[in-house]
Amino acid sequence: MSRFQVRKVAVLGAGVMGAQIAAHLVNLKVPVILFDLPAKEGAKNGIVTKAIEGLKKLKPAPLGVAEDAALIQAANYEEHLALLGECDLIIEAIAERMDWKLDLYKKIAPFVAGHAIVASNTSGLSITKLAEALPEEIKPRFCGIHFFNPPRYMYLVELINTPTTLPAVIDQLESFVTSGLGKGVVRANDTPNFVANRVGIAGMMATMIEAEKFGLSVDLVDDLTGKKLGRASSGTFRTADVVGLDTMAHVVKTMQENLKDDPFYSTYATPAVLAGLIEKGALGQKTGAGFYKKVGKDIMRLDGATGEYVAGGKKADEIVARMLKKPAADRIKLLRESTNPQAQFLWAILRDSFHYCxxxxxxxxxxxxxxxxxxxxGFGSSQGPFELWQQAGWKQVAEWVAEDIAAGKTLSSAALPAWVFTGPVADNGGVHSAAGSWSxxxxxxxxxxxxxxxxxxxFPEALFGEGSVDALKAGTELFKNEELRVWTLDNEVVIASITAKLHLISPTVTEGLLKAVEIAEAGYKGLVIWSPDDVFSAGxxxxxxxxxxxxxxxKGIAPEEKKLQDAMLRIRYASVPVVAAMRGLALGGGCELAVHCARRVAHMESYVGLVEVGVGLIPGAGGLTYIARRAAEMAAAGNANADIFAFLKDGFTTAATAKVATSALEARKNGFLLDSDVIVPNKDELLHVATAQVKAMAESGYRAPLRALFPVAGRSGIATIKGQLANMRDGGFISAHDFYLASLIADVVCGGAVEAGSLVSEEYLMSLERKHFCGLLEHPKTQERIMGMLQTGKPVRN
Structure with missing residues (x-):
């Protein structure tokens, strides 16, 4: 099948979802036209223009860098429908009203290109019914697409076909959404609320019912059903507040109207407390009140009995918290057999989930x-319900659920299906196997x-029971120590995977990285530094x-610091290309490791920065040296007579303020990624792309950069920076210790007490880094910051 080329996308509807879908598209450099109704007053594109401006202010930020909002082309249905002919994909994302959607389809149909895919972004409306409004020639290219909110950050996208959708169309769209937009695709049947909202909202409704039955408060339920249970940290009621109680009620209404024959139909009744909040306009986070309300600095929770807000913060009983730390089989057994109401509640909601699914x-x-x-x-669970059931012991849990059904304890009297007890699933001990998952x-x-x-x-994300190979046990192992594994998948490219907690860089990791470079140079095309989780290195x-x-x-630290600096230079000047495959956190030493590689391949959600001032230190593994060298390189590229200081200011500020880029796009803007580096949308494609980059560089005759001297800003640059810092200190914007730290950073990035334009080496600047870094270790204020971070995990400002 030929690749589906998406050269331009139209998004219809500039509301919350439409505008953020457009933002995610431009993040990934997909040209997009955002449509809405013509404004009744002023410029016809006023509605869209306002929505695009609003994207810059939203938190969490839908745009990787706010300036990219300008890349979204504004349009309206009155003047610009002909632009649809330029689009390969049209995503309709207007309000969840069947009549409005059908009316819009009639308007756009004459302008849709003959090859374009048309998809409706809906959380639960019938895709088949929507298709009925389209001309026969568009129906084969029409389907449902359901982005979860917020589209940039939520990994799930559901795709829903109709009886007339061509299979190749869904395949093409899945490929684009997976690789081009970086999402995890689930194909859903065209049933009310599809998969995630059907199961997830049913689970939330069941949780509310069981919470009332056991008399548990909303804050206690959220503590029990959050991270302790392996689910999203927001728990149940806070999740409802974040989603919006009106939005949740809309999803529930779809179930009420379309699932009257469902054996769990009675559980879809809108809880009185939810209806009461909606009636009062308390719709959750967006209105400032829902199940929770912020009063000053305090978070108050709703008392269901009185309807008033009272002090929150209830936590699970310690005995229950200990149960939840046990292996799955022991955990489920303990919860079921316990007389503690909290444990009984947890067994009930887990049983309800198994039963429903x-x-x-x-x-x-x-x-x-x-x-x-x-x-x-879609709901932030560490495991799906079937995985947990299988891990806890399929047959035993099934028998317990059946016992509760017979005893009338469950939310429905429907029996478990026969396949649960007999046949291939029972023989396999669950629904997931090496042969596939149960249909x-x-x-x-x-x-x-x-x-x-x-x-x-x-190494795609795996489910328990599939028998997938652990990435850290795959391939051919070439070297291993306590904190790093060196291996290869193809005998062409070496992979170095840091295995230490948060992939922190210790002397053991440094030793392993040097060994990896040595192995790669001895007979491979290059080296990729990659680990199969959400941290590149936290420092x-x-x-x-x-x-x-x-x-x-x-004095004892200085030799260790020099070893780390030497390792960075060894990586930079390796005779084979070293590529950093970055994902998640790349902070402090992790950032320094990345910038010394020949190239970086970064997942869109990479958070990169030099954060050492947070612990009262300065970057000490070549980060400041990198900033100085890049300033010189940029000045030389722009103009041989350019002022280096002009290129140095941003790098200095980034380090002195411990600014962390909140996307790979911002990391590029901050100078931690270069234009030649690659940004990858899908986290699971990172290793593939990084390996391909190594091979391409090797095949192109890669040569390490030549060691060269470069000019620095010198003492005049230091004086300029310190003058600005003094004003900030005297104005109360920074502390005396912040001033001192920033002054030391200025000393390094400007090259110390030398004349402006003096030529220096990386080793010289690293010696300044090392001197100041080690000196700070004995400073009382720095020691306060280090101990505070080690004890609380939060920066100390002193």
């Missing part, structure tokens, strides 16, 4: 895989899709150096 699997989803991934990616509708295990796009994912491991410091003070 088993009864509805044959209609809601193609396989159990879709349900588990939908709950992971209740087809009574067989079905493997994952074989779309070409998934060949780019060496240097200060605790690992504590025994050395306690024994020998700063």
């Amino acid at each position: 088993a009864v509805h699997l044959d209609t809601v989803a193609d396989t159990a895989r879709e349900i588990d991934f939908a709950m992971r990616w 209740a509708a087809e009574s067989k295990f079905k493997p994952r899709t074989e779309l070409t796009v998934y060949q780019r994912q060496a 240097a491991n200060l605790e690992a150096l504590m025994p050395v410091f306690m024994k020998s003070g700063a």
Whole structure:
């Protein structure tokens, strides 16, 4: 199948979802036209223009960098429908009104290109009914697409076909959404609320029912159903507030109107407390009050009995919290057998989840895989319901659920399906197997899709029971120590994976990285530094150096610091390309490691910065040297007579304020990524792209940069910076210690007490870094910051 080319996308509807979908598209450099109604007053594009401006102010930020809002082309239905002919994909994202959507389809139909895919972004309306309003020639290219809010950050996208949708169209759209937009796709059946909202909202309704039954307050329920249970930290009621109580009620209404034959229908009744809040206009976070209300600095919770807001903060009983830390089988058994009301509540909601998913699997989803991934990616669960059931012991849990059904304890009297107890699932001990996941509708295990796009994912997210290979046990191992593994998948490219907690860089990690470079140079095309989770490296491991410091003070740290600096230069000047495959946190030493690589391949959600001032230190592994060198390189590229200081200011400020880029796009703007670096939308394609970059560089005759001297801003640059810092200190904007730290940073990035334009080496600047870094270790204010961070995990301002 030829690749589906998406050269331009139209998004219809500039509301909350439409505007943020457009923002995510421009983040990934997909040209987009955002449409809405013509404004009744002023410029016809006024509604869209206002929405685009609003994107710059939203939190969390829908745009990687706010300036990219200008890349969204504004349009209206009265003047610009002909522009639809330029678009390969049209995403309709107007309000959840069937009549409005159908009316819009009639307007756009004559202008849709003959090859374009048309998709409706809806959280639960029938895609088949929507298709009926389209001309016959568009129906084969029409489907549903459901982005979760906020579209930039939520990994889940559901795709829904109709009886007339061509299979190739869904395949093409899945490939684009996966690789081009970086999402995890779940194919859903065209049933009310599809997969994630059907199962997730049913689970929230069940939780509310069980909470009332057991007399538990909203804050206690959220503590029990948050991280302790392996779910989103916001729990149940706070999640409802974030989503919007009116939005939740809308989803519930869809279930009430369309699922009257559902054996769980009685659980879809709108709880009185929810109806009461909506009636009062308390719709959750967006109105300032819902199940919770912020009063000053305090978070108050709703008392369901009185309707008043009272002090919150209730936590799970310690005995229950301990149960939740046990392995799955022990955990479920303890909860079920406990007499503690909190434990009984937790067993009840887990049982309700298992029961609901088993009864509805044959209609809601193609396989159990879709349900588990939908709950992971759409509702923040660490495991889907079927995974947990399987891990806890399929047969035993099934018997317990059946016992509760017989005893009338469950929310529905519907029996568990026969496939739960007999046949392939029972024999396998669950719905996930190496052969695939169980399809209740087809009574067989079905493997994952074989779309070409998934060949780019060496280690896709795995489900319990699939028998997937752990990335850190895969391939051929070439070297390993306690905190780093060196291995290869293809005998062409070496991979170095840091295994230490948060991938902190210790002397052991440094030793491993040097060994990885040595191995790569001995007979491979290059080296990729990659680990299979959401952290590249959170920085240097200060605790690992504590025994050395306690024994020998700063003098003992200096040799270790030099080893780390030398390792950075060894990576920079390796004879084969070293590529940093970055994802998630790349802070402090992690950032310094990345910038010394020959190239960076970064996931869109990479958070990069030099954060050492937060612990009273300055970057000490070449980060400031990098800033000085890049300033000189940029000045030389622009004009041989350019003022280096003009290029230095931003780098200095970024380090002195510990500014962290909140996207790969912002990291590029801040100078931690270069124009030649690659930004990858999908986290699971990072290793594939990084490996391809190494091979391409090697095939192109890669040569390491030549060691060269470069000019610095010198003492005049230092004086200019310190003058500005003095004003900030005297104005009370920074503390005396902040002033001192920033002055030391200025000393390094400007090259110390030399004349402006003096030529220096990286080793010279690193020696300044090392001197100041080690000196700060013995400063009382820095020691306060370090101890505060180690004890609380939060920066101390002193």
